[in-house]
Amino acid sequence: MGKAVAQQQPQFSHYGFNGMYLNPAYAGVKGYGEITALGRSQYIGYNGTFDEGGSPTTASITASLPLPILAGGIGIGVYRDRIAQLNTTNVQLSYSRHITIGEGRLGLGIQGVFNNIYQGKFRANDENDIFVPLEGSDGKIDVGAGLWYEGPRLYAGLSINNLLRSEYKFNSQVVTSGRSARYLNENHAYLTAGYNIDLTSSVVLTPTVLVKMVLPGKFGDEDKFSIRNNSYEVGARATFDDRYWGGLGYRSGDAFTALGGISFAKDNALRLGLAYDIIAFGQDAKASSSFEIMLGYRLPKPGLKTKPAIRTPRYSF
Template sequence: MSYLKSVLKLGAYMKRSILGAMVMLLAATGTIVAQQQPQFSHYGFNGMFLNPAYAGIKGQGEVLTIVREQYFNYGGTFDPGGNDRTFLLSASTPVRVLGGGVGVNIYRNTIGEASVTTAALSYSKHFKIGDGLLGIGAQGIFNNLGKGTYRANDADDPSVPFESSDSKIDAGAGVWYEAPKFYVGLSVNNLLRSRYQFQTESSQRTASYIGENHAYLTAGYNIEVSSSVVVTPMVIGKLVLPGEFGDDDKFTFDNNSFEVGARATLQEKYWAGVGYRYGESFTGQLGMSFAESNSFRVGYAFDLVAFNQDARAFSSHEIMLSYRLPKMGPATRPAIRTPRYSF
């Protein structure tokens, strides 16, 4: 009985904590400066990218793809164009025999002369707590970073990369709690904070780059406005963590990103949402589900870049497509009773 009381208290505490997380993220300030990870306006649907503990937590398999054009048509100082392009494919499924779920993320991000290709394999162990599931996840990550041609101020500068790439293995971890009314997750990636080495124009591998580790804190709460309308307030914080590498001023709130938004869903089929990314943009979303059990989802997000436009373009665009497999049934089929053998 004492264990049951502890579990119920923890569930109630987590419900209060999600509201506290929203308040803290709203109160925090900062814009994205030194972040190396791609960002998505569909973060409310994209838990597998954010957190390895999300794998299988919904009780059904999911496949999701996102294409994002950030700062569309931005030219800047890059010869081939500088806007940020990201292609993401993620999938996850519960695995009953493992007591949790597995998931995978593959994405490619290009901006100017730089490119990042990442593949991550995740495992989440699930624990029943209160009305929901607590996932504790671990992640193995493969990163390949490529650098193109840069115009150095000083010829043969040994710190400027030239047409080369480097690959490293890294790791991540996270926790995620999923309940009928709310969810909250915290994760950290690139725990090894690997140093990537690149060849310079003089054919020496003296150019280096640190793969900073990032933390994601995200939360959402489902509010039933009526029998057919659910409103979901959401928040997300993306932080570059402090450490021994890099400049001291890299680890400030100026290098973090905070977003708040809300999505209204009609009859579990249609949705629309708005959001605000601190110091950068306002976001709008539209989407719908279709097919049997609303298994397919398609969504579009538009970012209106309203602040600091000197180094950004007017807008960003994002398209999401996902498919949810049917939920897993019981492990054994129930017995079938007939009058034929009733004596």
């Protein structure tokens, strides 16, 4: 019997613009609402040795909004991910409690998740293998939690999802009694941070980092927090006149990334970004590149609906 490891959750090169996907505590913590849509085609044109297709494709949309009446913010996220015969639809609803710390704000987030996984047709290496699924789907509820700090220059977040480690069951290609193919969603944790550095009055440099941790097994297991299951991304982008940006990144054991974009419309509320990954490692099992597009909208900050009264001694008689 052998052991294999694989990507279980989508990854995005625009992680520095997509805190809501990574962490429920991000919801509304910036003080304004925002909507972010992402489309990613990973390992473009990849074909397996025996079967066509197989390159992961992901579509995601997230939204968050501050709600002072709840002393925090709410967020929602939906993504659809496809890897060969595996299709995942994920819906997240998040709440973040905001606490003011100095000039910054700390979010304490919780998240409810509904996950539906569909397994298509698989070609079994062993025809008698009861764990090979055959065209079935299963949906489960799960939860997540996180912390997010947002300051004038620094942001940092830590989150963990799939806390229930839900197990999905599917029809087996082998007709058996009481046995089924299974899929286990392991715990995943994300640690991310970024810092804004003013190079000039019009240029801001933002180094970023993202550590992705897969935590297989139950809490208390000896190798639950083994570093061999971790990977990371580092990068930096420069923003010009709060409107244009460009940057470079590195994903451990995978690729180098170039990204760029532009903000436009009133108050630069709309932003469009592109990212291109050049695969530098493991090319025998991957295609040469990945591509990603981002479209975001920043809602105006909440303000007074009516103009405040102007009081003057001139009319005080």
